[in-house]
Amino acid sequence: MRLLAALSGGVDSAVAAALAVEAGHDVTAVHLALSEAPATLRTGSRGCCSKEDARDAARVADVLGIPFYVWDLADRFREDVVDDFVAEYAAGRTPNPCLRCNERIKFAAVLDRALALGFDAVVTGHHARLADGVLRRSVDDGKDQSYVLAVLTPEQLAGTVLPLGHLTKDEVRALAADRGMGVADKPDSHDICFIADGDTAGFLRDRLGAQPGPVVDALTGAVVGQHGGAYAYTVGQRRGLALTVPAPDGRPRYVLSVEPVSRTVTVGPGEALDTSVVRGDRPQWLDPRPLPLECDVQLRAHGAVHRCVVHEDAGGWRLELATPARGIAPGQAAVLYDGDRVLGSATLG
Amino acid sequence: MAYLDHAASTPMLPEVVDTVTAALRDSLAAAGNASSLHTAGRRARRVVEESREQLAAALGTRPSEVVFTASGTESDNLAVKGIWWARRAADPRRTRILASAVEHHAVLDAVEWLVSHEGATVEWLEVDHEGRVHPDVLREAIERDPSDVALVTVMWANNEVGTVQPVRQLSDVAHEHGIPLHSDAVQAVGQLHVHVATSGVDALTLTGHKFGGPLGVGALVLGRDVACVPLLHGGGQERDVRSGTLDTPAVAGLAVAAALAVERQPAHHARLSALRDDLVRRVRGAVPDAVLNGPDGVDRLPGNAHFSFPGCEGDSLLLLLDARGVEVSTGSACSAGVARPSHVLLAMGAKEDDARSSLRFSLGHTSTTADVDALVEALPAVVERARKAAWR
Numbered sequence: 001m002r003l004l005a006a007l008s009g010g011v012d013s014a015v016a017a018a019l020a021v022e023a024g025h026d027v028t029a030v031h032l033a034l035s036e037a038p039a040t041l042r043t044g045s046r047g048c049c050s051k052e053d054a055r056d057a058a059r060v061a062d063v064l065g066i067p068f069y070v071w072d073l074a075d076r077f078r079e080d081v082v083d084d085f086v087a088e089y090a091a092g093r094t095p096n097p098c099l100r101c102n103e104r105i106k107f108a109a110v111l112d113r114a115l116a117l118g119f120d121a122v123v124t125g126h127h128a129r130l131a132d133g134v135l136r137r138s139v140d141d142g143k144d145q146s147y148v149l150a151v152l153t154p155e156q157l158a159g160t161v162l163p164l165g166h167l168t169k170d171e172v173r174a175l176a177a178d179r180g181m182g183v184a185d186k187p188d189s190h191d192i193c194f195i196a197d198g199d200t201a202g203f204l205r206d207r208l209g210a211q212p213g214p215v216v217d218a219l220t221g222a223v224v225g226q227h228g229g230a231y232a233y234t235v236g237q238r239r240g241l242a243l244t245v246p247a248p249d250g251r252p253r254y255v256l257s258v259e260p261v262s263r264t265v266t267v268g269p270g271e272a273l274d275t276s277v278v279r280g281d282r283p284q285w286l287d288p289r290p291l292p293l294e295c296d297v298q299l300r301a302h303g304a305v306h307r308c309v310v311h312e313d314a315g316g317w318r319l320e321l322a323t324p325a326r327g328i329a330p331g332q333a334a335v336l337y338d339g340d341r342v343l344g345s346a347t348l349g
Numbered sequence: 350m351a352y353l354d355h356a357a358s359t360p361m362l363p364e365v366v367d368t369v370t371a372a373l374r375d376s377l378a379a380a381g382n383a384s385s386l387h388t389a390g391r392r393a394r395r396v397v398e399e400s401r402e403q404l405a406a407a408l409g410t411r412p413s414e415v416v417f418t419a420s421g422t423e424s425d426n427l428a429v430k431g432i433w434w435a436r437r438a439a440d441p442r443r444t445r446i447l448a449s450a451v452e453h454h455a456v457l458d459a460v461e462w463l464v465s466h467e468g469a470t471v472e473w474l475e476v477d478h479e480g481r482v483h484p485d486v487l488r489e490a491i492e493r494d495p496s497d498v499a500l501v502t503v504m505w506a507n508n509e510v511g512t513v514q515p516v517r518q519l520s521d522v523a524h525e526h527g528i529p530l531h532s533d534a535v536q537a538v539g540q541l542h543v544h545v546a547t548s549g550v551d552a553l554t555l556t557g558h559k560f561g562g563p564l565g566v567g568a569l570v571l572g573r574d575v576a577c578v579p580l581l582h583g584g585g586q587e588r589d590v591r592s593g594t595l596d597t598p599a600v601a602g603l604a605v606a607a608a609l610a611v612e613r614q615p616a617h618h619a620r621l622s623a624l625r626d627d628l629v630r631r632v633r634g635a636v637p638d639a640v641l642n643g644p645d646g647v648d649r650l651p652g653n654a655h656f657s658f659p660g661c662e663g664d665s666l667l668l669l670l671d672a673r674g675v676e677v678s679t680g681s682a683c684s685a686g687v688a689r690p691s692h693v694l695l696a697m698g699a700k701e702d703d704a705r706s707s708l709r710f711s712l713g714h715t716s717t718t719a720d721v722d723a724l725v726e727a728l729p730a731v732v733e734r735a736r737k738a739a740w741r
Binding site: 028067069071072076109113116117118 | 664665667668669671672689734735737738740
């Protein structure tokens with residue numbers, strides 16, 4: 001096959017491209033330039049957008065002896081991922097930008113262009129297994145990325161090759177070292193590549209400004225503190241609430257809800273976060289099953305798996321959980337699994 | 350393989366390879382440091398000084414005005430920053446730089462650095478739709494306040510669209526007010542008649558690998574009366590303006606390449622122009638809506654053709670041609686390899702989409718009709734596919 005390998009500059013995509021070359025495919029590499037002002041050198045925890053990463057990616061392509069190009073997707077990344085990320089937080093939701101990037105950039109814009117240019121598929125270093133249109137978890141539970149790939153359509157998956165799903169991260173690093181790749185011991189990337197220092201609240205504050213409002217206790221209705229911006233709070237959060245009035249029962253308080261219009265952050269005891277019924281909007285099947293359906297569901301990246309029954313509900317899903325889930329954040333995805341097999345996904349309402 | 354990117358780098362001439370390897374094998378010259386006083390040093394120094402004389406003769410300048418450097422970029426930085434510092438030191442009012450809007454990044458970014466770090470101001474001289482700076486534009490910019498201009502810098506010929514600037518007229522205008530003019534002639538040497546003394550320029554940049562010389566060696570021709578503050582401090586080997594032990598074999602190769610390139614320039618110009626005109630005609634035949642950027646006729650580098658292909662992304666075209674063995678460029682790539690719309694085309698009034706849809710084909714001494722054949726054969730299918738692959 002003619003394959004387009006997306007090289008981030010990290011070890012996973014490097015080994016994925018190497019395995020594709022070794023399998024006899026005709027591979028061309030691209031590095032996606034996503035940041036508008038790429039940092040020249042790595043500082044603090046690293047993102048995936050630095051010039052150094054572009055250089056590492058180019059070096060991998062040289063070692064593999066394959067052509068290498070840089071595609072400038074900075075404008076599109078800002079519009080579809082970064083601006084969306086900020087807007088979602090401003091609306092009181094908790095978006096997952098990796099999922100959005102896969103949905104809009106890597107497996108949309110890049111895949112479309114690759115197919116138009118005459119490639120058969122895009123190869124990436126995501127940790128998940130994909131064969132015959134069936135998406136499964138990676139054999140490495142700790143690194144599994146099937147959750148952030150579940151938003152892809154069957155058509156998108158048909159144009160995707162994931163060579164790493166049968167490998168653990170340690171095995172991937174060993175394969176890179178065997179091939180003399182300098183990225184073999186490169187640290188894993190930060191969760192949100194465009195917030196290199198990891199300070200999400202600061203990133204949002206810079207873009208949304210100060211929006212002070214009250215912190216209200218759900219049990220008493222009393223104002224128990226002030227905050228600088230509701231967008232800095234996520235349902236289920238416990239730390240950094242800066243409450244000025246101790247809880248009457250003396251127990252820890254968690255964020256129960258974020259209401260952006262009135263800028264109200266409501267806090268309460270942990271058990272108030274427990275939910276047994278959640279709603280999924282804009283559902284999408286990879287492996288369609290009749291409803292109602294009993295299966296597993298994962299409600300956040302690297303989150304616990306719950307047993308559930310999925311019901312049809314006004315064009316979306318109603319998920320009845322067998323065990324309550326704590327701190328479900330609107331905006332994240334609900335991904336349905338049958339064992340390690342991904343069935344479909346929806347956005348948590 | 351069809352190599353149509355001679356403006357990026359052109360192969361070394363066989364005579365230059367011989368010169369460089371002979372110098373590397375010359376145990377005395379290769380061992381010696383041209384600054385040393387013993388026999389080996391004298392031998393190396395003799396090679397360097399003969400090279401300096403050979404280069405000066407080829408370019409119509411004096412040996413004492415040749416400053417060897419390691420690259421065109423270094424020469425540009427030395428000229429722009431060094432002359433600016435010296436002019437401001439002589440009169441603190443002189444902070445303004447007049448630079449064409451179509452300069453190479455080696456000039457552009459050196460100017461921007463002076464602006465952001467040294468308190469310089471810059472006025473980008475506008476160009477016409479073919480990329481040319483008119484002497485009246487320069488005159489008007491100077492006469493706004495002749496006392497505060499530190500230097501003028503306008504390239505001899507543009508690296509992207511090949512436009513030849515009226516350097517003689519521009520230097521005359523600058524000299525009316527006693528202002529020095531630097532010209533980046535990296536693309537011009539070997540393709541055009543470059544004669545420093547008759548051009549009037551006060552400083553001129555050249556680099557070996559654009560005219561059949563070695564990579565990693567260049568020169569700044571710097572008039573004897575032009576004050577210039579060094580960038581590199583140390584042994585002061587080059588007129589105290591540039592320090593660093595010279596690469597004797599590379600310097601020898603640079604001089605031989607310059608001598609041969611200048612000697613062959615008239616014939617080279619005629620041959621390349623004909624081949625380029627054939628390329629332009631046949632590209633237009635293969636892709637009827639392709640738009641030639643830059644001058645249509647004279648005042649253009651003979652090896653340069655530059656087209657926009659409406660509805661295509663330049664980087665798609667490059668990838669598809671590369672896969673078919675045709676090597677071209679989208680213009681000047683930045684360090685990360687990101688294709689940005691060319692500042693040259695934007696300055697010429699092109700729309701951003703047209704600027705993104707362009708390719709440069711550049712011919713050189715090894716180019717043949719077979720290279721043009723390969724391009725023209727591949728192009729229609731490549732353009733059709735690239736149109737389908739356009740973003741959104």
